[in-house]
Amino acid sequence: MKLVVSKDILKVNDKIAEIIGEKLENRGVMAVNILGSPGCGKTALIEALVKNAGDRFKFAVIEGDLATSRDAERIEKLNVPAVQINTGGGCHLDANMVLTALDDLDLDYVDVLLIENVGNLVCPAAFKLGERKRFAALSVPEGDDKVAKYPTMFQSVDAVVVNKIDLMAYLDFDIRRVENDLSKLAPGLKPLLVSAKTGEGIVEFSGLIEKAWNEFQKAQR
Amino acid sequence: MKLVVSKDILKVNDKIAEIIGEKLENRGVMAVNILGSPGCGKTALIEALVKNAGDRFKFAVIEGDLATSRDAERIEKLNVPAVQINTGGGCHLDANMVLTALDDLDLDYVDVLLIENVGNLVCPAAFKLGERKRFAALSVPEGDDKVAKYPTMFQSVDAVVVNKIDLMAYLDFDIRRVENDLSKLAPGLKPLLVSAKTGEGIVEFSGLIEKAWNEFQKAQR
Numbered sequence: 001m002k003l004v005v006s007k008d009i010l011k012v013n014d015k016i017a018e019i020i021g022e023k024l025e026n027r028g029v030m031a032v033n034i035l036g037s038p039g040c041g042k043t044a045l046i047e048a049l050v051k052n053a054g055d056r057f058k059f060a061v062i063e064g065d066l067a068t069s070r071d072a073e074r075i076e077k078l079n080v081p082a083v084q085i086n087t088g089g090g091c092h093l094d095a096n097m098v099l100t101a102l103d104d105l106d107l108d109y110v111d112v113l114l115i116e117n118v119g120n121l122v123c124p125a126a127f128k129l130g131e132r133k134r135f136a137a138l139s140v141p142e143g144d145d146k147v148a149k150y151p152t153m154f155q156s157v158d159a160v161v162v163n164k165i166d167l168m169a170y171l172d173f174d175i176r177r178v179e180n181d182l183s184k185l186a187p188g189l190k191p192l193l194v195s196a197k198t199g200e201g202i203v204e205f206s207g208l209i210e211k212a213w214n215e216f217q218k219a220q221r
Numbered sequence: 222m223k224l225v226v227s228k229d230i231l232k233v234n235d236k237i238a239e240i241i242g243e244k245l246e247n248r249g250v251m252a253v254n255i256l257g258s259p260g261c262g263k264t265a266l267i268e269a270l271v272k273n274a275g276d277r278f279k280f281a282v283i284e285g286d287l288a289t290s291r292d293a294e295r296i297e298k299l300n301v302p303a304v305q306i307n308t309g310g311g312c313h314l315d316a317n318m319v320l321t322a323l324d325d326l327d328l329d330y331v332d333v334l335l336i337e338n339v340g341n342l343v344c345p346a347a348f349k350l351g352e353r354k355r356f357a358a359l360s361v362p363e364g365d366d367k368v369a370k371y372p373t374m375f376q377s378v379d380a381v382v383v384n385k386i387d388l389m390a391y392l393d394f395d396i397r398r399v400e401n402d403l404s405k406l407a408p409g410l411k412p413l414l415v416s417a418k419t420g421e422g423i424v425e426f427s428g429l430i431e432k433a434w435n436e437f438q439k440a441q442r
Binding site: 037038039040065066067068070089090091118119120121122123139141142143145146148149150151152164166167170 | 287289366369387
C-alpha cells in the first residue's frame, strides 16, 4: 500500500525545488514562474516579452498544461526552445516535473527560463519550482475582485501584471480596487497594466525581467 | 499522527455527496453544481438566471470562494437565500462543506439549489457535491482552446455555457473550435452561447434548468 501524504508532498517538492534553484544558478539561468487563471494571457505575455526582449536575453520556456502541446508550439514559432509538460489532469506544476523537463533544454544557451504554470489561481501557489521570481497575471475580463478572492496566490508573487487592458473600455473594471486589495493583502505590490495584444506596457513588463536579471547577476558575483 | 490520503478523501467525499443527494431528493430540491475559471461570470449567470426564472422556481445559492463574501452579498440583493462558504485557501468545494452549509438554508422553500464552486477549471471536477447536474461556464475572453486544455472538467459536466459573447467582436474566438473539441472529448455536449450582461441566451439557459427540473420531477414520482 502506498500512502501519499499532503504535507510530505510539499516537503519533498521544496527539496527538489532547491536542487533546481542551485542547478540553474550554477549555469547562470534565472527562472520565472508565471501564474494566472486559464485564459488570462500567460502565453501571449511570454510571446510579447520574447519579441520585445529577445535580443537582450536568451529565453527558454517550459509550458504546463493538463493536455495538449499548443502553447509550446506557439513559443517554438518564435525560435525559442520550449518544453511542454502535460500534467495529465494535475492542477499545478511540481518541481519534479520541472526537473525532468530541464533535461530537454540546453542550459548553456539560456539566460531566462520562463515557466508557464497550469492556469489556476489556487494550487500552483503552493509549489515552488526553483524559480527566482514569481509573476501573477490577471486579466481585465476576469474582474477587479480577484485579488481579494484569491489572496494566497497574490501573496505568493513578486509582481502582478494586469493584462488585456485593451478591453477596459467594454468592461466595468476598477483598477483602484485591485490596487486597494493588493495594498492590504500584499503590501508593496503595484499592478503593472499591459496588453499583450496591443503591446501597451510590454516595455515595462520587459523592465521587470531586466530588473530581476540585474539583481540575479549581482547576487551571483 | 494524522495521515491524509488522497484516495480516501475522494471516497469519503463521495459518501457524503450521496447523503446530500438523498437529503435533497427527499425535500424535493434539485442541486446544480456550477463550475468554471475565476472571472468567467458564474455569479453573473446565476443573477441572470434568478431574474429570468425566479417566478417559476424558488432558488437558493451556495457560494464557494477562498475568501470574501462578495458573491453571496450579490445574490442576497436579489432576495434569494445565499450561503457563503470560505474554503480558506482550498481550491474546491467538498461535500462536507456543502452539507454544513445546508443547515443555513430552509429547504422547504427551495426548488433549485445553485452551488457556485471555487473558480478553478481543474480540482472541483473531482469532488461530487450531491448535485443532480453539473454546468461548466467558459467565457469568451479565456479563449477557444480551453476545452482541449482542461478536458477533465468538460468531461465531467452535463452542459457547457459560453458566456460573455458580447465581447466576441473584440476577440479572436472561434466557437467551432470549442464545438469540435467537445465533440471529441465529451460527445453530445453542445455549447450554449450566452451573455449574462446583455441577456442574450439567458432564456435558453433557464431552459436547461427547466429541462433538468422536469427530469428530476419525473424521477421522483
